[in-house]
Amino acid sequence: MTNTEKKNNLIILTGPTAVGKTALSLKLANNVGGEIVSADSIQVYKHFDIGSAKIPPEEMQGIPHHLIDILEPKDSFNVMEFKKYAEEAMAGIYERGHIPIITGGTGFYIQALLYDISFDEETEDGYRKELETLGDEKGNDCLHTMLAECDPESAAAIHANNRQRVIRALEYFHQTGKKFSTHNEIEREKTSPYNFAYFVLTRNRAALYETIEQRIDEMLASGLVEEVRSLVDTYHLTTEDTSMQGIGYKEILGYLNGEYDLPEAIRILKRDTRHFAKRQLTWFRRERDVIWLDKDILNADQKLEDAIMTHLAEKNIR
Known part of the structure; x- marks a missing residue:
């Protein structure tokens, strides 16, 4: 038996914010019998729905989703905790004979899980x-x-x-x-303990930025300001809480705290989200063994799915 055959299969589907990861992850999970593990630092929190673009339960198509709505708003969360929770979820997925699909845009979390990076938890x-x-x-x-x-x-x-x-x-x-x-x-030079396929969705910057602005407008129309206000009032959240450091929340919190008016909050939110997407792409370009999927070239959902399934077959992931 080869080393590849001894390793558990793992699929990663990531990319910048608003590129279309969620919709594609559902199709992929249906195609391979997968379960989705969220690699998002805000979707772990209960009640943080609109600003995190969290998938509603009724849109999950019966596909199990893990690491969503598992923490209270005042809880802290970091890469060590993500790795622990994700590995626990994956153990159950493997027991059920399914394939974990890591979906989300937090590259540091994905790297830690994929290469089993260790962290010293001792602090002074x-x-x-x-x-x-x-x-x-x-x-x-x-x-x-x-x-x-x-x-x-x-x-x-x-x-x-x-x-x-x-x-x-x-x-x-x-x-x-x-x-x-x-x-x-040093840690990321380790060999991964998984037989993995690491997909990164991308598209041209102008189109991505346009989608980002549209998404933010939709979030605001869906009640983002009211969501943040309710969270702050109910759970007494401040800028020091990990949950409130997420994009979409910290900018609106600044408005609620009187630091600037709503139009300025929206301008800052759109700017910060564009910058965040740029940082995400920079991170993924540094990663090894990445398979890039350009939505401008693979300009139909079926083309994307076919490209993914071809790569999975090459890696004997099924």
Whole structure:
């Protein structure tokens, strides 16, 4: 038996926000007998529906979805917890004789799962509290500047508003004297324990940005502002809560906090989402063994499905 045959099969379907991952994942799951595991840092939260573009249960077509609506709004969530929850879900999927399909746009989560990256969970409470206090007093940009000085590669990959990841990278440097980005590069050189196909959906930037703007307009019409207001009022959420650091939530929260008016919030949200999509594509271009699916070339759903099934057959994933 070959090493490939000994490994469990795994399908990854990812790409930038608003590129069309969800609809294609349903077709793929039906084609291969798959179950979907969400790799999204906000869809894990209950009640975070509109801003996360969470698929409603009635649209799941009976396909099991995992890592959706599993956390309360005040809970924290990070890559270590994602990996743990995802591996637990995948164990059950394999027991049922199905194939896990990892769907979502959080590249760091996908990388950690795919290459079984290990993370040191030990932290120094004193140093962490010092960083938290500094962030409270001088803002997230101050922490991000500190990270840029000691580990510019990590600073380029982590948004300043993602305080949790910025602090984790600073902690790692403080504890080891080494860059967190170097640790990640070493870890990601590991061979994957899975027989996998890693698909990344893409399309030309102008069309993607137009879709992003349309989606945001639809979210607003569907009640995004009311959703954020209700979450804040019900669960007393602030910018410090992990759930409120997601795009679509932090921008509207700024409006609700009186930092700017609604038109400005919408402008910032559209800008931040475009920038986020650009960062996602940059991340995926750095990854190994990626199969790019260009929606402008494969300009029909059937062409996309056929391309995917051809690649899966080549990798003996069925």
